[in-house]
Amino acid sequence: MQIDNLLSEGRSDYAAVDARQRNLHERVAAGETADTLMLIEFDPVYTAGSRTKPEDIPDANVPVVPIDRGGSVTYHGPGQLVVYPIIKVHGRQDVVAYVRALEQAVIDLLAEYGIAAGRVEGRTGVWIVRPGQFDRKICAIGVRFSSRTTMHGLALNVTTDLGDFDRIVPCGIRDAGVVSMRDLGVEQTLEEVAARLVPHLEQQLARFRVPVEETA
Template sequence: MSPASPETVEIRRSANRIPYREALATMAARNDAIGRGEAKELVWLLEHPPVYTAGTSAAAGELLDPRFEVVEAGRGGRYTYHGPGQRIGYVMLDLRERGRDVRRFVQAIEGWVIATLGDIGVEAWRAEGRIGIWTKDVDGREAKIGAIGVRVRRWVTMHGFSVNLAPDLAHFTGIVPCGIEEFGVTSLAKLGKPLAPESWDEALLARLDDFLAALNGKMSALP
């Protein structure tokens, strides 16, 4: 079976909120198992209870109000917030079978999220020099609607992306999200495009073939 085939990837969709530390331990164990050839690759879609996570580049001054638990995530990037109403996608893939190209992996995730948002009627894009997924907020200014943060251990990936469906946006004010002070954070609900987590998952997974094709360096429909 080709490594580009979606049949090689397990899809897990959690309806319950998974504590962040529990998810981190599960990811680490799965990462090791994939690396040993003892488990399938995994895309895990879920939500967390409120938590601030610190990436490897997080600066102490960007933690403004630690009203929630703060967890060292081990991924790239800075501080971010996860909580109810935000859909997380953890992507555990074996890049030894998919080109060993971390930059292409990140770009493929970005394109996957951007294309899915487009499918539900929200124009989104990458922004030069700013990590994440961006769109136009209700006031016409650019705002962040999705975050990207990954880690690669022995060519097997961990972490992934988050998309704001309908979180409490006030929770982001406890940090400088991803170290970017001059732009706000938005959500599908704020933009007047409310979407249930199950519907988001379906739209995202409809693009799984495109994501895997892009990751494997093949032509795809992703931006």
């Protein structure tokens, strides 16, 4: 799987990356290029998926970009590692299984840093669950399958300023919070975290990918 590392270019404009993602998606779907992981840090932006409700954006002055992924409204910005796996899916297109694979890759990554993370029943993403505390989401996930090829992906809070989530109801969930790796005592750059996440993604996504001999 090839890597399109936009982190080396600094923070990226959302519209420019979205256009780049869609061009890459078309090429992967057509078999013109290899499966790719896009690694990104965005300029501040709020995006709204297909399940966004008006009440999820209580501040009418928040500029929101509608986008064709699942999930509700979320925030992307400095200190957050965003990964878009663009892969051609082999066999059954099981979106739930694919989301679980992304979650597991992040759970395994966080375990390397001594962070115990997991899933919450009925809620997508990766969570920090502690007795007597609100559940806190550390990684949001929103994906789309089109032409048997995946789009969008995950957003992991590494050193994110969590105050930027306060203008929305993140992912439409009112009885939970958000957290970053920094808040949990891990101080790492996005490049360092990405380098350790990529192998976990490659391992978890291998079963979804079209075998090389079928793309030759």
